[in-house]
Amino acid sequence: xxxxxxxPAKGIRKVSAIIAVAAANTPEVLYQRTTGGxxxxxxxxxxxxxxxxxxxxxxxxxxxxxxVAFAAIIPPVYSTNLFDNxxxxxxxxxxxxxxxxxxxxxxxxxxxxxxxxxxxIGS
Numbered sequence: 081x082x083x084x085x086x087x088p089a090k091g092i093r094k095v096s097a098i099i100a101v102a103a104a105n106t107p108e109v110l111y112q113r114t115t116g117g118x119x120x121x122x123x124x125x126x127x128x129x130x131x132x133x134x135x136x137x138x139x140x141x142x143x144x145x146x147x148v149a150f151a152a153i154i155p156p157v158y159s160t161n162l163f164d165n166x167x168x169x170x171x172x173x174x175x176x177x178x179x180x181x182x183x184x185x186x187x188x189x190x191x192x193x194x195x196x197x198x199x200x201i202g203s
Contacts (some may be wrong), residue, residue: 091201093126094098098195101187107150111140111183111196122178127197130165137161138189142196143183153177154159159192 096111113123125142134140138159143152155173159165165175178201185194 089191091121091124091199093197093199096183096196096198099185101185101190101192101194104188104190105186107147107184107186109182110185110194112148112197113180113182114200120180121200121202122180123183124176124178124199124201125172125183125196126150126169126199128157128167128172129197130157131193132159132163132165132189133193134189134191135161136189136198138187138192140185140187140194142183142185144179144184146184149167150184150186153179153183159187176193184189 099110102108113143114121128142130140140159140179141152141156142154143150145151154177157167183196
């Protein structure tokens with residue numbers, strides 16, 4: 081007797097541009113999701129890369145929304161000064177969070193450089 085396995089849908093892996101946080105504790109767009117198609121795409125954070133050469137350690141939070149509408153989607157991560165900080169799928173503090181919005185980021189120190197790898201699912 082044959083057994084059929086259904087694989088979960090796989091999305092498209094994409095990487096954001098490297099952004100330097102312009103102002104401390106101010107959210108800004110990290111990744112803008114692709115629009116179009118019949119349904120909006122869902123964005124899943126897969127990897128987070130941070131380079132901190134600011135002279136101070138920083139706390140970095142990834143979320144959705146700008147200004148007072150900012151809401152974290154993962155717990156804050158600690159970025160050590162003068163280190164290349166990287167969190168892969170296995171290292172991120174949550175298993176998987178899909179959002180139907182652009183990803184935003186804020187840091188406690190201006191000048192921190194942040195890049196994200198995401199998976200977009202949908203049409």
